Amino acid sequence: MTFTEKLRASVQETGSTLCVGLDPNLDLLPQPVKQQFESREEQVSYFCKLVIDYTAEHAAAFKPNLAFFEALGKDGLSVFEEVISHIPENKIIIADAKRGDISSTADHYKKAYFDEFNVDAITINPLMGFETLEAFSKDETKGLYVLALTSNSGASDFLKQPYKNFESMSEYIADQLSKKSRFSDTHLGMVIGATQAEEASSVLKYHPEGALLIPGIGAQGGSISELEKALTHHTGIPLINSSRGIIYAGKDEGDWPEYVAEQAKSMKQKLSSITKKYV
Numbered sequence: 001m002t003f004t005e006k007l008r009a010s011v012q013e014t015g016s017t018l019c020v021g022l023d024p025n026l027d028l029l030p031q032p033v034k035q036q037f038e039s040r041e042e043q044v045s046y047f048c049k050l051v052i053d054y055t056a057e058h059a060a061a062f063k064p065n066l067a068f069f070e071a072l073g074k075d076g077l078s079v080f081e082e083v084i085s086h087i088p089e090n091k092i093i094i095a096d097a098k099r100g101d102i103s104s105t106a107d108h109y110k111k112a113y114f115d116e117f118n119v120d121a122i123t124i125n126p127l128m129g130f131e132t133l134e135a136f137s138k139d140e141t142k143g144l145y146v147l148a149l150t151s152n153s154g155a156s157d158f159l160k161q162p163y164k165n166f167e168s169m170s171e172y173i174a175d176q177l178s179k180k181s182r183f184s185d186t187h188l189g190m191v192i193g194a195t196q197a198e199e200a201s202s203v204l205k206y207h208p209e210g211a212l213l214i215p216g217i218g219a220q221g222g223s224i225s226e227l228e229k230a231l232t233h234h235t236g237i238p239l240i241n242s243s244r245g246i247i248y249a250g251k252d253e254g255d256w257p258e259y260v261a262e263q264a265k266s267m268k269q270k271l272s273s274i275t276k277k278y279v
């Protein structure tokens with residue numbers, strides 16, 4: 001099954017374009033989890049597994065962010081592996097690693113994330129050039145989400161600046177990804193921030209078939225109705241990510257996982273007008 005086939009199937013099976021972001025911040029973990037386990041590793045592992053159990057029926061994808069696992073030190077990658085092994089087979093797993101390096105180094109990132117951890121997709125920072133993508137390009141079962149128009153205000157530092165004969169570097173990245181897609185077995189998708197809906201449609205038109213990872217709803221305040229407008233002509237399947245807005249719902253309650261499930265269900269419903277186009 002190719003990456004896009006798996007992506008479509010996961011969205012269809014769940015009737016959802018929601019991606020639950022696994023950003024386990026030790027300072028924000030629910031009190032009952034902290035009380036139950038002494039070690040940080042056990043706390044993070046248990047927390048993420050419960051979030052997965054309680055949200056899986058509402059989500060097509062999970063996006064563990066590597067920073068939160070690396071912050072655990074030497075055992076962080078073991079916890080990451082434990083957590084991703086807990087994610088049901090039919091869900092898309094995106095390793096949010098934002099890697100991007102010269103080709104020989106990129107080849108080792110590819111070995112780590114595609115071959116060893118066997119995730120479906122990884123996020124890529126293209127600042128070192130399109131060379132950062134090449135090592136990943138030979139696997140039709142995998143996808144890349146390349147930072148194109150990020151959700152933060154720092155998008156104005158480079159990405160929203162005019163570049164070559166494009167209105168912005170974001171447009172140029174989208175155009176290049178579309179051209180490179182013809183020669184790549186791996187699906188080349190984009191990261192587009194939900195907080196950038198105004199600029200998003202002009203970027204999306206350069207790569208209309210690209211799968212999208214869209215962070216910025218929930219805690220960052222991106223508007224779902226503006227996002228829906230921006231996606232009007234887009235055919236690539238979007239996964240819309242919320243991390244803090246879901247995983248820390250009901251954080252100090254004994255039955256916190258119920259709040260997490262409720263929040264995921266509610267977000268799935270809020271996204272339904274976007275989702276219906278892709279199911």
Ligand SMILES: O=C(O)c1cc(=O)[nH]c(=O)n1[C@@H]1O[C@H](COP(=O)(O)O)[C@@H](O)[C@H]1O
Pocket residue numbers: 021023065096123149150151152191192193215216217218219220241242243244245
């Ligand atoms: O690549 C990402 O996932 C990403 C790109 C971007 O432009 N903005 C962005 O917030 N993210 C990530 O998406 C998640 C957003 O988390 P919340 O704001 O808590 O929903 C974090 O893991 C961020 O690192």
